[in-house]
Amino acid sequence: MNRTQATIITIGDELLIGQVIDTNSAYIAQALNHIGVKVTNRIAVGDDKKSINDALDAASLNNDIIILTGGLGPTADDITKPLLNEYFKGKMVIHQPTLEHITNIFVNIHKRPMIERNRKQAEVPDVCEVLFNETGTAPGMLFKKDKNFYFSLPGVPHEMRWLIDNQVIPVIKQNFQSHTIGHRTLLTAGIGESFLAELINDFETTLPEAIKLAYLPNFGVVRLRLTGTSADEKEINHALDAHFEKLKKVVADYLVTDADDPMEVVVGNLLKSRNQTVATAESCTGGYIGHLLSKHAGSSQFYTGGVISYDNRIKTEFLDVSTEILHTVGAVSQQAVEQMALAVRKNMNTDYGVSVSGIMGPSGQTNEKPLGMVWIGVANKEKVYSKVFYLRFDRIRNIEVTANQAINLLRLLIINKI
Amino acid sequence: MNRTQATIITIGDELLIGQVIDTNSAYIAQALNHIGVKVTNRIAVGDDKKSINDALDAASLNNDIIILTGGLGPTADDITKPLLNEYFKGKMVIHQPTLEHITNIFVNIHKRPMIERNRKQAEVPDVCEVLFNETGTAPGMLFKKDKNFYFSLPGVPHEMRWLIDNQVIPVIKQNFQSHTIGHRTLLTAGIGESFLAELINDFETTLPEAIKLAYLPNFGVVRLRLTGTSADEKEINHALDAHFEKLKKVVADYLVTDADDPMEVVVGNLLKSRNQTVATAESCTGGYIGHLLSKHAGSSQFYTGGVISYDNRIKTEFLDVSTEILHTVGAVSQQAVEQMALAVRKNMNTDYGVSVSGIMGPSGQTNEKPLGMVWIGVANKEKVYSKVFYLRFDRIRNIEVTANQAINLLRLLIINKI
Numbered sequence: 036m037n038r039t040q041a042t043i044i045t046i047g048d049e050l051l052i053g054q055v056i057d058t059n060s061a062y063i064a065q066a067l068n069h070i071g072v073k074v075t076n077r078i079a080v081g082d083d084k085k086s087i088n089d090a091l092d093a094a095s096l097n098n099d100i101i102i103l104t105g106g107l108g109p110t111a112d113d114i115t116k117p118l119l120n121e122y123f124k125g126k127m128v129i130h131q132p133t134l135e136h137i138t139n140i141f142v143n144i145h146k147r148p149m150i151e152r153n154r155k156q157a158e159v160p161d162v163c164e165v166l167f168n169e170t171g172t173a174p175g176m177l178f179k180k181d182k183n184f185y186f187s188l189p190g191v192p193h194e195m196r197w198l199i200d201n202q203v204i205p206v207i208k209q210n211f212q213s214h215t216i217g218h219r220t221l222l223t224a225g226i227g228e229s230f231l232a233e234l235i236n237d238f239e240t241t242l243p244e245a246i247k248l249a250y251l252p253n254f255g256v257v258r259l260r261l262t263g264t265s266a267d268e269k270e271i272n273h274a275l276d277a278h279f280e281k282l283k284k285v286v287a288d289y290l291v292t293d294a295d296d297p298m299e300v301v302v303g304n305l306l307k308s309r310n311q312t313v314a315t316a317e318s319c320t321g322g323y324i325g326h327l328l329s330k331h332a333g334s335s336q337f338y339t340g341g342v343i344s345y346d347n348r349i350k351t352e353f354l355d356v357s358t359e360i361l362h363t364v365g366a367v368s369q370q371a372v373e374q375m376a377l378a379v380r381k382n383m384n385t386d387y388g389v390s391v392s393g394i395m396g397p398s399g400q401t402n403e404k405p406l407g408m409v410w411i412g413v414a415n416k417e418k419v420y421s422k423v424f425y426l427r428f429d430r431i432r433n434i435e436v437t438a439n440q441a442i443n444l445l446r447l448l449i450i451n452k453i
Numbered sequence: 454m455n456r457t458q459a460t461i462i463t464i465g466d467e468l469l470i471g472q473v474i475d476t477n478s479a480y481i482a483q484a485l486n487h488i489g490v491k492v493t494n495r496i497a498v499g500d501d502k503k504s505i506n507d508a509l510d511a512a513s514l515n516n517d518i519i520i521l522t523g524g525l526g527p528t529a530d531d532i533t534k535p536l537l538n539e540y541f542k543g544k545m546v547i548h549q550p551t552l553e554h555i556t557n558i559f560v561n562i563h564k565r566p567m568i569e570r571n572r573k574q575a576e577v578p579d580v581c582e583v584l585f586n587e588t589g590t591a592p593g594m595l596f597k598k599d600k601n602f603y604f605s606l607p608g609v610p611h612e613m614r615w616l617i618d619n620q621v622i623p624v625i626k627q628n629f630q631s632h633t634i635g636h637r638t639l640l641t642a643g644i645g646e647s648f649l650a651e652l653i654n655d656f657e658t659t660l661p662e663a664i665k666l667a668y669l670p671n672f673g674v675v676r677l678r679l680t681g682t683s684a685d686e687k688e689i690n691h692a693l694d695a696h697f698e699k700l701k702k703v704v705a706d707y708l709v710t711d712a713d714d715p716m717e718v719v720v721g722n723l724l725k726s727r728n729q730t731v732a733t734a735e736s737c738t739g740g741y742i743g744h745l746l747s748k749h750a751g752s753s754q755f756y757t758g759g760v761i762s763y764d765n766r767i768k769t770e771f772l773d774v775s776t777e778i779l780h781t782v783g784a785v786s787q788q789a790v791e792q793m794a795l796a797v798r799k800n801m802n803t804d805y806g807v808s809v810s811g812i813m814g815p816s817g818q819t820n821e822k823p824l825g826m827v828w829i830g831v832a833n834k835e836k837v838y839s840k841v842f843y844l845r846f847d848r849i850r851n852i853e854v855t856a857n858q859a860i861n862l863l864r865l866l867i868i869n870k871i
Contacts, residue, residue, distance in 0.1 A: 048665070048667055048680070049667060049669055049678075050478075050479075050482070050495065051482055051486075051491075051492040051493075051494070051495065052482055052483065052486045052492070052636070052680070053478070053479040053480060053481070053482030053483030053484070053486060054479075054483070054638075054669065054676075054678070054713075055479065055669065055671075056474065056475075056476050056479045057474075057475060057478070057479070058474050060468075060471070060475070060497070061468075061471040061472075061473065061474045061475070062471060063471070064468070064469055064470055064471030065470065065471030065472070066471070067471075068469075068470045068471060073469075074469040074470070074471075075469075075498075075499075075504065076469070076496055076497060076498045076499075076504060076508070077468065077469065077496065077497040078494055078495065078496045078497075079478070079494060079495040079496075080493075080494045081493075081494075082667070086493065086494060090494070093511070108646060108668065108670075109646065109647040109650055110646065110647075110650045110668045111650075111657060111666070112665070112666065112667050112668065147648070150647065150648075150651055152647050152650055152651060153647050170845075172647075191670070192850070193846050193847065193850055196847075218470070220472075228526060228527065228528065229527040229528075229568065229570050229571050229590075230565070230568075232527055232528045232529075232570055233568055233570060239529060247466070247530070248529070248530065249466055249467060249500070249530050250526065250528045250530065251467055251472065251473065252526075252609070253473075258472075260467075260472070262466070262470070295472075315740070315761065317740070317743075320744075320747075321740075321743045321744050321746065321747025321748065321752070321756070322733070322735070322739075322740030322741065322742065322743025322744040322747065322759065322761065323740065323743075323744040323748075324740065325735075325739045325740025325741075325743070325761045325763075326738075326739050326740040326741040326744050326852075328739065329738075329739025329740065329761075329763055330739065330741075330848070330849060330852060331848075332814070332815050332816070332848055334739070334763075335763060335764065338739070338763050338764075339763060339764040339766070339767060340760065340761045340762050340763040340764055340767035340771075341740065341760075341761040341763075342758065342759075342760055342761070342771075343733065343740065343743045343747075343758045343759040343760070343761065344758050345743075345747055345752075345753060345756050345757060345758040345759075346753065346756075346757040346758055346801075348757070348801075348802075349757060349758035349801060353758075353760075353771075383764075383766075383767060384766075396750070397750050398750070427588075428611050429611065429614075430748070430749075430750055431748060432610070432611060434744075434748060
């Protein structure tokens with residue numbers, strides 16, 4: 036049995052001049068993989084008839100499923116719908132349920148007049164099946180030709196996601212055989228990619244043909260992923276489980292989690308399971324640690340809040356960092372972050388406090404304190420621990436790495452490893 | 454003169470299963486566009502020999518420049534280097550400067566032994582020119598064939614960026630003619646895409662062939678971009694300027710900025726030019742507004758700090774929200790956010806205070822307060838203003854939209870529009 040294959044075509048000049056980052060493709064790829072469809076490649080093309088036609092022709096050759104996103108809006112640069120109408124030799128007709136839906140959105144919800152441009156969004160080629168879009172004005176469309184299925188979706192991320200989950204995936208499940216694919220992912224911290232590779236070299240040679248290992252390094256943490264493919268779901272899952280258990284043992288000293296979760300979710304789960312709470316005192320990360328801890332549902336169970344002490348005055352007034360510390364060793368120092376972690380924990384009455392203070396760049400360094408130098412502190416009732424890092428990325432990455440490292444230190448404190 | 458054309462090929466299974474979002478392509482596309490190179494498409498393929506070979510063959514047909522990223526690491530799933538060696542019929546040799554560089558990184562900086570796997574990273578095909586990589590262990594490579602230039606770069610984002618800026622772009626500038634491309638971008642807020650399209654319909658018909666208009670909607674704000682292409686740099690820039698001035702007049706009521714800057718940079722610049730400061734009081738956004746305000750260089754000039762009052766107790770203890778307010782109208786209320794904005798401004802002694810409190814989902818709603826309901830408050834010395842929003846996205850997008858809207862309200866208060 037051959038695996039069902041898919042291509043993702045994203046449409047928009049903005050993708051080719053780098054003005055926006057394509058998050059849609061990753062979402063779609065994930066959803067397809069989850070049901071065993073193999074994504075052979077992803078291609079981004081401009082709002083340009085020839086490019087889209089060429090991409091459609093090429094994609095049609097080796098794939099069963101072609102998913103297009105973008106170019107369905109109400110403006111002149113949105114050319115996907117007329118192009119598909121021509122490609123599949125249809126003619127445009129009004130889709131009545133969509134027209135009613137759009138009218139309702141404009142007239143009843145937005146209290147705005149319905150204009151011709153909006154009415155046009157309810158037009159679809161008569162050769163497609165409409166995938167009703169509850170979340171916006173542009174309908175999804177399904178075209179079928181030579182056993183291939185072509186799905187056209189709007190590029191607006193939340194609309195695209197809704198259509199994938201509620202319309203596209205159910206249609207694919209009904210119409211294509213699934214070739215089971217399984218993934219097992221774990222997260223390591225504290226070891227570089229090449230040393231990790233040495234460590235698991237012997238393990239890697241024991242893997243069967245059907246299981247692949249991938250390294251996904253990301254700023255001080257490395258994820259390892261096993262991927263298995265087979266027609267036999269039970270068999271491949273069994274093999275994946277067995278090899279994954281072996282892998283976990285090999286990397287035990289560096290293992291953060293055996294789930295495909297980011298660091299902050301691992302720590303959030305740890306805190307929830309212990310009924311414990313944390314507060315943050317952030318200087319150089321400016322709220323990013325708070326954002327990571329609170330971006331996932333259920334975070335109010337363990338995240339109490341924090342102080343963003345961007346200005347040194349706030350460190351003194353809200354986090355009890357003495358002016359003496361600021362004047363002698365400075366804000367980027369062991370003394371400052373330890374005091375910050377202790378103070379935010381005490382003042383917000385939580386089990387843990389986390390603090391950071393550093394020089395994120397592109398300027399602000401001194402002779403003693405280079406660019407990328409950052410102190411991180413973590414405290415509980417019994418003790419305070421701090422560590423200095425020297426980072427070498429740009430400002431944004433330095434902020435991200437600092438947040439990751441801070442949350443990892445919190446994790447190590449929670450599980451009594453520091 | 455034909456424009457120099459390029460394709461970007463990103464390599465890695467993780468791109469096809471949706472485990473990571475491809476930010477490299479956007480960076481490369483932006484850099485190429487900046488020097489007038491047209492990106493015809495971008496393609497992502499797996500760690501798979503046939504897919505990479507096919508992509509190389511296809512890209513070679515219509516392009517002058519092919520940029521590959523990924524698959525250059527030290528592990529077994531990194532197959533790009535041997536594949537290119539075969540594709541361009543070379544043989545592997547040690548590149549001495551790279552070997553010295555790698556040895557230095559491991560032995561002198563990391564104080565770790567140099568292992569065979571690392572030594573292998575200094576091997577390159579003898580048919581390439583090495584693009585020395587100061588920022589990591591995998592060297593960049595340049596292959597030339599049939600007038601085409603093939604650049605192979607590591608996929609690690611900061612290494613790729615350094616190589617693009619310091620090695621690839623200079624080589625392209627030296628070897629290819631530039632066909633000037635110009636962009637003018639502005640940002641609007643407070644008007645939907647279709648109404649904006651109505652508004653600028655007449656303007657759009659006056660645009661010459663060489664200038665294209667694009668709409669880039671993004672959660673309540675819409676960017677408009679004019680793109681001009683011509684062999685005559687002076688002429689196209691002149692035409693772009695003239696049309697851009699007209700466009701700005703047409704959208705004047707909704708114009709946030711005529712630069713390609715995000716909202717928070719516009720507001721940061723406003724504050725800097727007035728020598729004013731702001732503090733944040735965040736509940737449902739958990740630090741994300743602080744992150745936006747502080748992620749750009751120079752933000753310490755205007756961002757003083759904030760309180761993340763995720764737990765209601767923090768609203769009472771740090772932001773003077775009375776328990777009466779919490780017990781009667783609740784934390785997601787006009788009274789609560791107005792008090793929060795006033796308190797954080799006063800307690801942190803800034804010119805402005807911004808506050809948010811809402812229900813980001815996926816749960817937490819009540820009969821009176823639906824999912825996505827969020828109150829935003831802004832205050833200065835003279836007054837406090839607040840507004841309620843009803844958002845309909847998922848948790849992460851709700852957080853992003855809330856932050857954008859809060860920063861926009863701050864902007865309107867600064868320029869006396871509310």
